[in-house]
Amino acid sequence: MAEITYAQAVNAALRRALSEDPGTLLFGEDVALPGGVHGVTRRLRREFGERVFDTPISESAILGGAVGAAMMGLRPIVEIMWADFAFVAFDQLINQAANVRYVSRGRLTAPMTVRTQQGATPGSCAQHSQSVEALFAHVPGLRVCLPATPQDAYDLLLAAIGCDDPVVVIESRELYHSLKGPVDQDGPRAPIGGARVHRAGSDLSVVTWGPMLHTVLEAARVLESSGVSVEVIDARWIDPFDTDTVVDSVSRTGRLAVVHAANLTGGFGAEVVARVVERGVSLSAPPLRIATEDLRIPAAPALQRAAIPGRDTVAGRLLSMVAPATTA
Amino acid sequence: MAEITYAQAVNAALRRALSEDPGTLLFGEDVALPGGVHGVTRRLRREFGERVFDTPISESAILGGAVGAAMMGLRPIVEIMWADFAFVAFDQLINQAANVRYVSRGRLTAPMTVRTQQGATPGSCAQHSQSVEALFAHVPGLRVCLPATPQDAYDLLLAAIGCDDPVVVIESRELYHSLKGPVDQDGPRAPIGGARVHRAGSDLSVVTWGPMLHTVLEAARVLESSGVSVEVIDARWIDPFDTDTVVDSVSRTGRLAVVHAANLTGGFGAEVVARVVERGVSLSAPPLRIATEDLRIPAAPALQRAAIPGRDTVAGRLLSMVAPATTA
Amino acid sequence: MPHPPTQTALADLAGLWRIRVFEETVTRLRVEERIAGSVHLCIGQEAVPVGACAALDLTRDAVFATYRGHGWALACGADPAALFAELLGRETGTNGGRAGSAYLSDPGHGFYGENSIVGAHAPIAVGAALAARYDGSGRVALAVFGDGAMNQGAVHEAMNMASAFDLPVVFLVENNRYSELTPIAAMVRDDDLVSRAAAYGMPGSWVNGNDVGAVRRVVAEAVDACRSGRGPVLVEAHTQRLVGHYIGDAQTYRPRDEVEAARATEPIVVLTSALRAAGAGDAELSAVEARARAEIAAAAVTALAAPPADPATVKEHVHG
């Protein structure tokens, strides 16, 4: 299996969807002729012609256009260039797309996919840096996933496109061109949902998603050298969220940490903690959330590093969670 | 002290703010000449002239107008007629208002108040029924409160207007004209923040906010007749959230339930649960969230009753939380 | 005379009466508190849906309306009993009680629904028109909204995108001169709203929205332009509500005599006079009204006999 980048995996999934289903459309700002500001949609216009097109800088028209086309039976895939920009048109997701099926009792549906990307990268300003998955996850009727590997960038996107309801796929700008991996492109399309255990462990369960997975995996390696065994779960989908996998893991390890790049308060980490403790799983330490401070994201790299948990912060806090127990 | 309605209390707070500070403006759709679609802003145009004015149906212009006027040193109070409508212009809150102070290191500020109202009422459709406080609460830089009594409708609004940062005040449409109470209008303006314990109890702590407070108080009375003593905490402010009051209470009762009208998943209830368990408070039962099902809000009264927890649901679920313990 | 031949005109009159009587019946049911919540009536504005829907091919075209959409649903062909049932929160409602008065839909009749977010359906209609590019349906999408909606960002984006891409959308403004409780004239510099079409390089037409025949003609021209690939058209129909913004609105913001004056030019009066002038007799005219009354009354009876929406189904259809 050839290694390809995360961006190439997205591109491959789009190509497959556009090839397999003539009802699939792809549109958004700069996605067609220029091939996307990050090059993710390259060559698709050339291959699929008018089913791939550029739009005005009009997010309400893009998302509303997707809702309307989906209601008519097509399967639009649209791009919101940065997740931060969704908020100029959030109505079309929360009050429009999410309502279509429920309010019509299934007579109408909105099988649309919204691709976007998020995250802070050095120099990115407060309006181009937020991790906002929790805002989508609080909207019943929307599905939400955050692929963290090239294979998942491929699989989750195809699952999203195959879903008969609106799905928001939050890609990672920082991983687009920096992460390579083998990608099986011939498997059947997976259904939506399902966490993945990236690393088995016995002392502590860590739930994470998006590019933070890699930070957590590094931290887990650090802890391994201190003799602490960390189980790392990539939630992948936060709607539907795979509570069972998490609860199973925490039942074995007795400890839960959630790590995310989104701001702490009201982040989806709180939901994960609540779901686990509601089930009455017995814990040998209080659950822990490691997240970005409750602040706007500053642009300067030095400030970003202070705000967003990196490997050492994550490793240190995870260690302090098990330390009392191991020294006891 | 004369009893006035919740709506009259809001009106009185606005009048006081407009009288005391000539830099205060009040604008929004139908707020001036017509006095508001719910009559909340009646007579203010007549009393304060051009500082109170109607706007086009342009939420981005309303919120952006508030941001700009606030940056120039005025203190705008704007109305978003239904909280659901904030999403056509959410950018102006999340990417604009919330950033002003932080990104300028305090050289600029946005002392603006956004009044809105939310909740489902019989017949209200899915686009006019959501409880969306969690979406505001996940935005660092915004403050968020939900008054549940006429006195708080008065006090919290004045505190919000006095705050030097953007505050979202989420009023309750169902309480506007149905709830009366004594309102002290002569006290000093309170600072923002602070929960209120509405009822002391020893078996169970319930945290709630907004109109759900009254449902919880009714449920607490039902439980009292079964010999269960419920402490009821009205959070009032979910940013800043008064974690200490909640933790103190739960430390005494050993049980935590959070009740809200918002949808369960990703609701602010998860944050409350996470904050309490993170502190390692010892619990005699798993924490419980009682919330609206994860669905769009249906219009039919019979369906709404099935979706949104009412007194009996709340009482029943709270009782089941203590039952194992009391029978043990 | 400006009206079409008498058979069409009689059918138009029947269409106007059905909506008028439906809305009057809704008023009664709301006042009796059998219907709950906010209800927005289109009494006085009936000629716009009746004329416009007559110009559409509802086997393939798609209509997107506002919360003031009962008349549009009826003009599209929705069953009045199912509409009443929806307003009453019954299982047999068009949406099984999930939508209510302000958000109902009936896609089997080309009625893709009301929308309660001002202007939000304009881009959705653009999406329906976009689909027509690919699905070979020849569909035209019609988005109808009020004067106040012209100041909403989503409507601007929709008009520009439809124009840039030559999409088959009729943007129809029902200019009743008020946005809720505020006169549009105070919220725009130029209340000749159709002139905004030029900003998008899009043709625009003004029509007397109280004249059902004129509405049909102007919308038919717009639909033709769309169907032949010339792209979107903006139509402004001047009309008025003879009632409040919602049931219960005391209308203190309206000059006292405005509604009275409008009664002389409202669509049913106008069409009835024209038909009389064209030779229709009292009996014939009354029979049209009577048939509408009978149909709508029967529909209300049917709806009132239906079971309420079943709470056991409340969690169904959040996802597929």
Next chain:
Amino acid sequence: MPHPPTQTALADLAGLWRIRVFEETVTRLRVEERIAGSVHLCIGQEAVPVGACAALDLTRDAVFATYRGHGWALACGADPAALFAELLGRETGTNGGRAGSAYLSDPGHGFYGENSIVGAHAPIAVGAALAARYDGSGRVALAVFGDGAMNQGAVHEAMNMASAFDLPVVFLVENNRYSELTPIAAMVRDDDLVSRAAAYGMPGSWVNGNDVGAVRRVVAEAVDACRSGRGPVLVEAHTQRLVGHYIGDAQTYRPRDEVEAARATEPIVVLTSALRAAGAGDAELSAVEARARAEIAAAAVTALAAPPADPATVKEHVHG
């Protein structure tokens, strides 16, 4: 000749050079990876900020720009060393490193900031103008944005509200014919964007955005209209970027010869020729450039010597 007298023109030329050299220096610092992240340069568009800011009274007026705003900050009078420091993430940056290249501000010089959400500052500028109604400042607000921003809902709402309320806002479109990587001509039916002013009953003016004197004149007229209470004005300045949308943009979407052709009509070339024609000598003209180079080079040195933003302050100023 169309240019103002030589002293003003020399000052204009100095303004153009300062921005040009600043942006060239930024390019170098970005390529050297001392500046991180996306950077949007205004090389080729300098005449618009220089001309427009000369028409404002920055002791009371308020400028709101986009991510392509370094030139606007400089033309407002911001210290180039503080701007470099901001881009470099230093403590001495205009925003102490919190803003970066695309979101910086310097309110002490009337520069209320860049905005990285397309069009979002248009309503904010309306708010600043609204404040002028009450604070007696006589402030005019200027919102500058690109051609692509004209299709954003917030800009529409801002223009309508400013027009309806006669607010003192200059809406200035820098039409460089591209929105990121896509030509505006493909995204509107009519790329004569100033004609959209009529939709709001607002006056509109077109200006050659490569001619700094013309920009000053047209913006001065607009400011006059605002200051005298006649309400907002839309100004469209045609210009071009001589560089990519961001540093690193390969510009494959642009015809090969387009940038080359534009070099003949770009603002520095145009103004230099005009000054030569008006009698200015080579030495005088080179001295203007040299002074700009010296000033900007010194500013960069100052900025590079400043300490990085202090991580210990990262939690400050979320709230007051």
